[in-house]
Amino acid sequence: MDQSDGAMQKLMQMIARTQQQELDCGEVFAVLDLYAEALLAGENEKEQFALVVQHLDLCRDCLEEYEALLRVLETKH
Ligand SMILES: [Zn+2]
Structure with a gap:
């Protein structure tokens, strides 16, 4: 029980933050x-x-877009 307490707390914080203000793909x-x-x-x-x-972390599409963007920027720098 002790072990999962920290993880559970983290999860709860994550959920709270997600509900508070979640970005959609366009905003990202x-x-x-x-x-x-x-x-x-x-x-x-x-x-x-x-x-x-x-x-x-949640959206594979945006992650791929982000990684592609990083690659482009890295070659520019
Ligand atoms: Zn997305």
């Missing part, structure tokens, strides 16, 4: 390049883009 696409640029610039934007990160 809109900021995806900003997020990728910020990452490549070495800025710690994880906090600011928490909802994007969360969406990328």
